[in-house]
Amino acid sequence: MTPKSPGVGLEARSDELYGFRLNRYTRGIRKVTFQHTAQDFWSIYWRSTCALERRRSQLLAFLAEGKSNQEALTLTRYSYQGADKIIDAYHAGGLASLNDQRHHNRGAPTLLSDAQLLLLARTILDTALGGVWNGPRIQAWVKQELGQDVHLSRCYEFLDAVGYSRQIPRPRHVEADxxxxxxxxxxxxxxxxxxxxxxxxxxxxxxxxxxxxxxxxxxxxxxKMWAERGKAPTxxxxxxxxxxxxxxxxxxxxxxxxxxxxxxxxxxxxxxxxxxxxxxxxxxxxxxxxxxxxxxxxxxxxxxxxxxxxxxxxxxxxxxxxxxxxxxxxxxxxxxxxxxxxxxxxxxxxxxxxxxxxxx
CATH class of the missing domain: 3.30.420.10 (Ribonuclease H-like superfamily/Ribonuclease H)
Structure with missing residues (x-):
């Protein structure tokens, strides 16, 4: 039995793959029901300082001016799926949807309450405890005092939440008045x-x-001095x-x-x-x-x-x-x-x- 040529099989799969893509992408993007004029979108484009909002408004401005789907996508470098998402968001939220909504993300809730963060801040300021409060020490303190297992990276978030930053203290004489x-x-x-x-x-x-x-x-x-990595300078x-x-x-x-x-x-x-x-x-x-x-x-x-x-x-x-x-x-x-x-x-x-x- 003659083995099948690897090249023939690869071409066949490629043709099928690219054929699927062509069938998927040549359908065009969704039809936009405009509630605003092209000038409204251009006003946002020139006024906004948000790169994402400017790019989205530019796409809709081109479409509102009557440019073809392919021309608008070529000029803005959007994919068909990306353009569909912008159009759906515009239909649902109007001009407000063009802004970068990630700015409104509140993020995950803090693992420690305000009272617990305040207790941590007071503990760090207690010089009688001595030593340097680094991430591992805070991690151990949270485990011992609050009974919570937290990742080391979250410990630095706790410090930021209470308004602390890493600084070098200046020596102060004990007799200073x-x-x-x-x-x-x-x-x-x-x-x-x-x-x-x-x-x-x-x-x-x-x-x-x-x-x-x-x-x-x-x-x-x-x-301190600059030196090549892996070599200790002398x-x-x-x-x-x-x-x-x-x-x-x-x-x-x-x-x-x-x-x-x-x-x-x-x-x-x-x-x-x-x-x-x-x-x-x-x-x-x-x-x-x-x-x-x-x-x-x-x-x-x-x-x-x-x-x-x-x-x-x-x-x-x-x-x-x-x-x-x-x-x-x-x-x-x-x-x-x-x-x-x-x-x-x-x-x-x-x-x-x-x-x-x-x-x-």
Whole structure:
């Protein structure tokens, strides 16, 4: 018996398959009973910001203008079945059916009630429990306290439901005084208003600047970096203890900043930097500057003479979160991360280039 040719069988099945498709699709789409004009559909098309609504209204606009079914489907890239669904929805709901109805889906009900979510939020805020509240820990808590088995992915939905997001906390000294910090938020605006009063009629601009120091040296700064997947990156390190200090001034309102690289922090060095800052900014001549800085001994010692036009306002103790200049250090440290310097001079050279770039 001669075996049947595989090619003949395949062609026969293909012919039948494509013949079925042709019989199914050449029938045309459903006839539309229009309750609106083509202009109504085009108005939705041009006004809507929903891509799905625009495409549906475009299809009906073409059909309302008298274009053939094939032409309308070719222009909008809809299939026959897709067009039939849009037409059925239009007959049932009118123009409102053209919008993306998925926006109205309420989704599955939450597994935890409002009271249970509130209990979870209070438990997470209870620092006495300690540790990090991640998905597996919440999953175990829900099982133990509420007697429910939930998938790990739902635990992150619980966090989102109570308004929590994953954040890195800023360290806060135990001796920080919240009352003094709140008082400072009142003192600073009063100092600015008083400076405006003194500068009235002089033509001098009143600005708020912030100042802080930052220590850098040969002790390596190791941070995150891009690396090829599957390979753990390494950096050369050599722990040595030679330092320099960055004295930084910044005006948060304008972004203007100035930097000095100084070998130490003391009254003499700060006096020299303060005098140069006042001269370069025109303090006392073109500007009256309210200077926000911490209460370090070399900032407010009796040997320090504050230049004319500078009006210091001191932060409460242990309050770096109130100092905008603290945000500069991520920028100054950027070219030093994951780098090894043979000597302090090499680090100083690269740091100076970064500071010049930041000054613009």
């Amino acid at each position: 919240p009352i003094a910090q709140e008082e400072f938020k009142k003192v600073l605006p009063e100092a600015v208003r008083a400076t405006h009063t003194r500068a009235e009629g002089t033509g001098r601009a009143v600005e708020v600047w912030c100042m802080d120091e930052h220590r850098l040296g040969l002790k390596p700064i190791v941070g 950096v050369a390190v050599e722990h040595r203890y030679a330092w320099l200090y960055v004295y930084a001034f910044v005006c948060p309102q304008t972004g203007e900043s100035q930097y000095w690289l100084v070998p130490s922090v003391d009254t003499l060095a700060f006096q020299a930097v303060l005098d140069r800052f006042a001269r370069d900014t025109g303090a006392g001549q073109r500007r009256e500057i309210v200077l926000v800085l911490d209460g370090a001994g070399w900032h407010c010692g009796p040997q320090l003479t504050c230049p004319e036009g500078l009006h210091p306002v001191f932060l409460p103790p242990y309050s770096p979160e109130l100092q905008p200049a603290e945000r500069l250090w991520a920028l100054t440290d950027m070219p030093l991360r994951n780098c090894h310097f043979p000597a302090l001079d090499a680090l100083t050279e690269r740091l100076a280039a970064q500071c010049r770039w930041l000054e613009g």
